[in-house]
Amino acid sequence: MPIALKPGSLKDPEIAALFRTEDPESYFADLREIGHGSFGAVYFKWNDIVKEVKFLKNLRHENIVEFKACFLKDHTCWLVMEYCVGSASDILEVHKKPLREQEISAICQQVLHGLRYLHSLGRIHRDVKAGNILLTDSGVVKLADFGSASLVCPAQSFVGTPYWMAPEVILAMDEGRYNDRADVWSLGITCIELAEKKPPFFNMNAMSALYHIAQNDSPSLPVGSWSSDFHDFVDQCLIKDPALRFSTETCLLHPFISSARPTSILFDLIQRTKLLVRDLDHFQYRKLRKLMYLDEQQSGSSAEVSSLDSEDIDSVDDDLCAESASSRSDSYTSTQSLCGAMRSSITSVSSLKKAQRSLVPIVPLADDSTTSPLSRTPPPSGSVDTDTDTDVTPPRPSLTPTAKTASMEMNHEQQQQQQQQQQQQQQQQQQEQQQPSIVGPRRRKEEILAWRRSRFATIRPTVTIAREQTEYAAENNMHEQMSGYKRMRREHQKELKQLEEKFNSEMDNLKMKLDREYENLLLQFHKEMDKLHVTHRQELDKRLKTNEELERKLRKAIVQQQEVEMKALQMQLKKEYKVNKERLKQELKMENSSKSFVEGNLKTSKQNHLHVQAEAENRLIADHKFYLDFEIRKLKRRRLLHYHQLEQDLIREELGVRGRQLQSAHTLLRRHHELTRDLEMRQLNSLQNLRCQHLQKQHASELQNQQAYMKRVQDELRKKHAMQVKQQPKELKQKELQIRRQFRQAVKTQTRQYKLLQLQLTQDLPKDEQREVVARLKDEQKRKLALLAEQYEGSIGEMMEKQTVQLETWQEEEARQTKDKLNEELELLMAFQSKQRMQMDQHHEREKGRLNEKVSLRLAVLENKMDDEVTQFERERQDRLNQLQTRQNQELDVFDQASIHLGFSLIALSASSSSTSTASGSSSSATAVANKPGVINSASIQDAIHQQPTTDNSFQAVTAHHHHQHLSSSSSSSMHISVITSKRIEWQLIFLNLKNNDMNNWKKIIEKKSIRYK
Structure with a gap:
């Protein structure tokens, strides 16, 4: 089985395809730092690099900076992006005044097109500001810096630049997620920045700005010369509720964006800015030359060459380059660099003064001697205007201003102009004749580099880039502070996410356990019902076999009894024949009849006797057959009723078991509900406790940062006062x-x-x-x-x-x-923290209320489901009983119809069955009936074999119904067909004269003869 690769591993073909392995230095020349973010050049985590490269590689839009390539050399990642001339913040910094309304509208329109494309892909930029809005030479606006972008929408990370952050992004850890409307808020703040040169709250600490943005009302555009459409657009973009805030589609339809304007407005702005940057660089250069000349005049040195670093440049003319809001934007995620910090090649004044004794004026070429990795931010964030058309008077060497050095060359003639001017001029001429072999190749290389740089002219003054480097070193403490705060928020979010994943795992495990338990219970119920069905089927089969055995035994007993009766009848007739024969002989003898007459009478009497005997035997056989069929039919009916009763008992037992199973399942479900509720309550309490701990740590960190900021401000103030x-x-x-x-x-x-x-x-x-x-x-x-x-x-x-x-x-x-x-800022922080605690408590109460409501609703649904199951079970139970009763009634009706068709009286069968059932309850009466001579009591045999009294009410009702019908048609409550053997000839003759189908006459004759006999 292949081993799973770690995330971001270069062995993964998908990851390896993102990077090129060639040496980027073989493709690119004149590598230098042209911009410096608020975090400087710091290393990203590898996964963050992979994430951003994947993000950029899939973006293709006119208003988004284009991804060119990504090189991986040793341990350095080179990100090659489309080149632009600068950002909107650079324009503000150069012009020292806000942009015009039409220029802001044109920039916002193209920015909205880029944001609409991003949002259509389900992504969020999360760091829209003037410093990340780049412009090309032709005036095309492009969004850049996707280091803070989110691949998913909605998101929950604390990411972005504080002054441009939306309230929901600041409160994302407390109130949930945010969506792409956060970019619309940042665009509204950017509009204020372009109109006022700085965003709201920029004059306060970045940490304090976060509290102001989250707690105060939305900022607005100051009242001035701006149009009402501009005011309304900014107000709509800065609505605190994200649901009410404009989307990118709605913003594009706003009159401020859709109004007509010149097509070349941004192109003209770029050209004006370029001219102004060139003038600023030339003015700064001339001022530095003057300062250097005065310094050398005071020092009295000759043939000295000096170089000023960026700090000297700023100290000379601070009023030339004011601070730009976006260049000091304190972006805590978006401006981090993929490569290491750029190695400075600036030579300080003090170090140069030690080397001023050189007779040959050498210009330090920073771009030639020092090569720095490409910045991760796109090149348009800042570049150096390297125009070489400066007013340099020969024989002084030309000065080439770069982003790292400002060099100046003085010739040997001007350094000794007071005492030996003419002699020094001759020496200078001799030196110039000797120098071409030394300086010539360097100058030609410098001209080539200057020509290369001229193709990448930007709208950023030279001092701006140098100042950003020094500002980063001076403000590193604040950056580290904010970075630590952001890291803490990310760790808190990670812990919450891990805890939620743990809770989800626990809940899934509990659900699996409960489902398994419930399934096992259902399986157990199923096995129990299968076993019960097998037992019931065995009992029914056993009952059928018992019925067959009873029928066989009853048939055998009746047949044996009938054989005895037949033998008794034959013996009786034979005795009666002998008696009659002797009597006839005596009568004939008394009458003195002749022998022939006597013999004839005897023969006639014998023939009559044989005829009577045959007739009696035939009648007896017919009566025996009728009686046997009647008793068997009666037994079958009675056993059918008992079988029906058994079926009812079994189905009641089955339904009772199912009812107990349903009750057990419901008890288990209630216990599962309680376990789930307890786990949810514990998880919610743990989650809320962790949130409270995080909030306490966050508040402690905020207070610590605020106190450090206050201490730093007070220390700076004391230093200032001491100075x-x-x-x-x-x-x-x-x-x-x-x-x-x-x-x-x-x-x-x-x-x-x-x-x-x-x-x-x-x-x-x-x-x-x-x-x-x-x-x-x-x-x-x-x-x-x-x-x-x-x-x-x-x-x-x-x-x-x-x-x-x-x-x-x-x-x-x-x-x-x-x-x-x-x-005041501390009090505001305390108030904001108190509000956060109150909001968290309210949020926790709402969560508990929602959980209780969810649990109550789930319990109500469970109870409703269980009630439905009980109702359905009762309905099914009643249906099964009704179906069984209907089937049994049909079977009984079919049996009775067959009995009637066979010639049996339904009344007699029902009465016999009822009286037999009644007699089976009393053992003494059953014994008395069984002891009667000449009576075959099948009920006694049946009750002796199977003694199970009838208990079912419904079947008792059916039996009573049929019994009532039979009683209404006959006055007799019971009827037993029996053969009475008596020694008296009257009973035999009466029996012989009966017909098989004349039951009523048979009853009447029996009653009359019984009365006479008594």
């Missing part, structure tokens, strides 16, 4: 020097004024008076200068005091405001 306090003496010194410069300037101005006044006053005075005026003016000047010095000293002291007080007041106010804000 301000530390820098305050320097600032005060600078202001003091500025005031003293103003004082010296005032002194100089006043001195000049006094000199002019002295010259004006002493112009027409004699020398003696001039001395006095000059002395007086000098004293006045000294006095005023002293007052001015005192005034400036006071101004300095007042300024220092005021600045100190202002700083302390401002710091205290800032600390108070920060503390209030942090406390």
Whole structure:
């Protein structure tokens, strides 16, 4: 049996088909990092890589970034995607102002087409934002970054970027699943981002934003120059209830999306952005050159080449590249990279100053010397505009700005321009004549790389890419915090899923066990009924055999008795013949008849006697045959009634067993219901307890994260204040020097004024008076200068005091405001957690109520089913009894009709059967009848063999009914056909004169002769 492969194993042909094994470096050149997500370049789990590659490989749409290939080299996965020029957030960052309404509408329309395609496949993007909306050169909008996408809809994972998350995604762990309407919410937030340059709540901590989104009302577009259609579209996309929120189909029909607009609006936007990016890069480059030139002038060094890293670039001109909302979006799933962090090739200023003694200006080529893996995010997320048409004056080497370095070359002539300008120019010319063999190949390679890069120009400034790297290093703590929070939520969800799977397994096992028990019980019932049926069939067969045996014995007994009676009759007739013969002889002898006459009379008497004897024997034989048939018929009828009674008893026994089985099955079902209910209650309690534990851990983690965030903010504020306090003496010194410069300037101005006044006053005075005026003016000047010095000293002291007080007041106010804000966020978190606990308690109560309702409904259904089964059983029982009674009545009617057809009286048969049945209850009467001479009592024989009294009411009713009919037609309550043997000739003659079918006459003659005999 083949061994099952692990999920995601490369030995699986389906997984291996997703990756190409060729070396990607043989296919691609100029490999460099063109974008940096909020998580930087970190490794995915292998299964997540396989999942995303499978996801991307099956997507084909105009508005979704196209998957090109996936390479697997060593332990690195290279994901090759369609190239775009940048994202919507890059456009916001470049223009420093919101987009126009028509541009937002055009972008949203194409985004909705892509989302509609995704939703039609049953998938969710879950991270729609401006940073993941890419644009091509021709103005086509494409959705990218499917690292957070869900392969199923609805989903339950805590995935996405906090500021763009829908409320149901944030509360997915608490309130259940969410569907594709979460992407519509993110699109509404993206509209606000494109209209306001940042999403709602972006000025607060990401954790706090989650609580605000989940607890507060839906954000809306601020009132301004936006149209009512735009406001309505955003409001419809940001409805908190997902069921009431617009779908992608409905959004495409909204007037804001379907309104007419120029077809080239996005193409024009891309072109304007490209021009602006080129200007920004050139301006930044010229400013850096100026700074480098001033630094080298101050240092007085010659022939030095400096390089500035991205941090120096940002420190020089922070106002040029403001922060973009999506570039700092803190996406905790979607922007993780498949490859390792990009190795930086930026050379710091301090390290370059040690190497500035080189006479040959070498440009560090980051793209040539350092090759980094491809980013997992599509290339459009950011690229470097590598336009090489810059204003570089020879003989300075040209500067090529890249995403990693900003290099500058200064020639040897400008570094010594103050003392030996001409000599250095000659040296520079000599160096330039010697350099082509060294620098020429490098410059040509640089030009080739620049030409390659020019084909992949993007709309992202150079500083943006460098700043993203430094921001990631600075904000890594927050990312780790959010990553840990998300990991905890995933672990909680995994534990809940595992517990639910365990509960499902337990419930399935219990159901299998209960079903097996119930099936075994039914099988046992079936075996018991089969055994009972076999026993009943054996009893019925035994009864049939007993009936045959009784009939045989009765026939034998009657035949024996009739033979005895025949012999007795023959003996009696023979005796009577002898007596009559002697009497006749005596009479003839007394009459003295002749011998011949006597002999003739004797012969005649003998002939008469033989004739009478033959006739009597024939009659007796006929009566014996009639009696035998009558008794056998009567026995058969009686045994038929007993057989019917046995059938009734057996079917009652069978129905009683079935009733007990049904009751046992119902008892078992009730016990199964109780076991299932108890298990469901235990499982629900365990699940709710686990949820409560998870919520407590989540709240503790949230509080810990919030407290860490508060501590971090307070520490940063204290550091900021400490830095301000530390820098305050320097600032005060600078202001003091500025005031003293103003004082010296005032002194100089006043001195000049006094000199002019002295010259004006002493112009027409004699020398003696001039001395006095000059002395007086000098004293006045000294006095005023002293007052001015005192005034400036006071101004300095007042300024220092005021600045100190202002700083302390401002710091205290800032600390108070920060503390209030942090406390407000903490209170909001506590309120949100309290609301979550209350909602969880309510949810648990609803779950318990639903479970109780489910259990009650299931019990009611079970009881109803059992009642139906009982009703059906009673109906079946009654039907079977009625069918049996009908069949038995039909059998009895058929038997009676056959008896009538044979010439037997139904009254006699019924009466005999009834009286025999009645007589069978009393042993003394049965014995008395049996002891009568000459009477064959078949009832005594029957009761002696089988003594089972009739107990069934229904059959008693049938017997009573027939008995009543027979009684109504005859006055006699019982009738026994018997042959009475008597020594008196009258009884014999009476018997011989009877006819077989004249029963009434026979009864009357018997009664008359009995009275006479008495």
